[in-house]
Amino acid sequence: PGQARKEPVSQPASQPPASQPARQEKKTSKPPSSSPSSEISLVLITTPFPHAENLEPHSPLHPSASPSPPSPLRLPTMASGAQTTGSTKVDAVVETAKAAEPQKLSGVALYSRFALAGAVCCSVTHGGLTPVDVVKTRIQLDPQTYNRGMIGGFRQVIQNEGAGALLTGFGPTFAGYFLQGAFKFGGYEFFKQQCINNLGYETASNNRTAVYLASSAAAEFFADIALCPLEATRIRLVSEPTYANGLIGGFSKILKNEGIGAFYAGFGPILFKQIPYTMAKFVVYEKVAETVYRTFPKKDLSDAMQTTVNLGSGLIAGFAAAIVSQPADTMLSKINKTKGLPGEGTTSRLIKIAKELGLRGSYTGIGARLFMVGTLTAGQFAIYGDVKKALGAVGGVEISN
Incomplete structure (x- = not known):
């Protein structure tokens, strides 16, 4: 017991190599260290990962597979067709934003809204100005009697026939211009789009004055086919x-x-009057609005300011249209006042009336007509723009720079 304990004698270096594997196996069975770095290594080593020999031959991770580009990330889609972000709150915000965006219309859905907006703006403005139109027509047809100007004409009509006479022809005026407005404004937007389709947007934009003139003339031609019978009835009732x-x-x-x-006896004069009138009306409106929006961008203006621009541009356009179309308007009133002589054609009647009137006579009643046309054109473009917005047909066919 008192003797020192003997240490075991180590094996000589010449021990056969067969004992080496046993010593290596003994070392690997030693438990891992509890240090943090060892824990991390253990986690990385034991993370589940497929072995190459267990993979399918076509798997991108198989050693024999050729490398291929990664497939694009595909997000799941919502019921509306939009892709989701994986976050319910974010997806709800995206859906709300999309619902708030105005729906882009095209085809019949778009042009029917243009037509309805045009019908409303023309029927309301022309119907509301029926009293002015009555006095204007009386001045044109009987300048010797109604020779006291616009205000004097109102007084004369009320004194001689009563206040109710100022609404003479309201029915055909409202109905006629409802139809005419639908064809005029709806047709104008339609023919502008056809010009863009045929010429290309850039060419149409660079030659937009010609596009405005051609589109308005074509639209007015078809509008007058609808208007003419009702306009003939109106003039007969007023006269x-x-x-x-x-x-x-x-x-x-x-x-x-x-x-x-008889309804189309004045078709020639009405074309002669309405086509120049409408061409001047639309091209001047477009040019004035372009000038304003070049200085004050449309996107920066409120709805109220855009309506004000429409009013001002329409007023100037109305003055131009009245001056251009006044001679034909006077001739139209004359030709619808009475029936023609037996065998007398429309063309010969127009020539006869033009000779009787002369240039000065053809501008009889221009003051009343400037007031009337300027006011109603301003109102038309203001109402047209607001009704379009209400119907979801925002903007129109825009080709201005």
């Missing part, structure tokens, strides 16, 4: 207050006594 009682009575009486051709 002959006792001719019939209202739109239905006047229309039926002309159709029965004179035939359908």
Whole structure:
């Protein structure tokens, strides 16, 4: 017991190599260290990862597979078709933003809204100015009697026939310009788009004055086919207050006594009047609006300011349109006042009336018409712009720079 304990004698270096594997196996069975770095190494080593020999031959991780580019990331889609971000809150915000965006219309859905907006703006403005139109027509047809100007004409009509006479022809005016406005404004936007489709946007934009003129002329031609019968009825009722009682009575009486051709006796003059009128109206409006929006960008203006721009541009356009179309307007009033002589054609009647009037006579009533056309054109463009927005047909067919 008191003797020192002997240490075991180590094996000589010449021990056969067969004992080496046993010593290596003994070392690997030693438990890992508890240090942090060892823990990290252990986690990395034991993380599940497929072995190459267990992979399918076509797997991108298989050693025999050729490298291929990574597939693009695909996000799941929502019921609306939009891609999700994986966050319910973010997706809800995206959906709300998309719902707030105005729906882009095209085809019949778009142009029917343009037509309805045009019908409303024209029927409301022309119908509201029926009293002015009555006085203007009386001055044109009987300048010797109604020779006291616009205000004096109002007083004369009220004194001689009563205040109700100022609404003579309201029915055909409202109905006629409802149809005409639909064809005019809807057709104008439609033909502008056709010019863009055929010429290309850049060419159409660079030659937009010609596009405005051609589009407005084509639209007015079809609008006048709808307007002419009702305009003939209106003028007959205004020029002959006792001719019939209202739109239905006047229309039926002309159709029965004179035939359908009587409605289009003034078609030539109405084209001669309305096409230059509409061309001047649209091109001047577009040019004035372009000038304003070049200084004050449209996107920076409120809805109220855009309506103000429409009013101002429309007023200037109305003055230009009235001056251009006044001679034809006077001739139209004359030709619809009475029936032509037997065998007398429309062209010969127009030549005869033009000779009787002369240049000065053809501008009879220009003051009243400037007031009337300027006011109603300003109102038309203001109402047209606001109704378009209400219907979702925002903007229009824009080709201005």
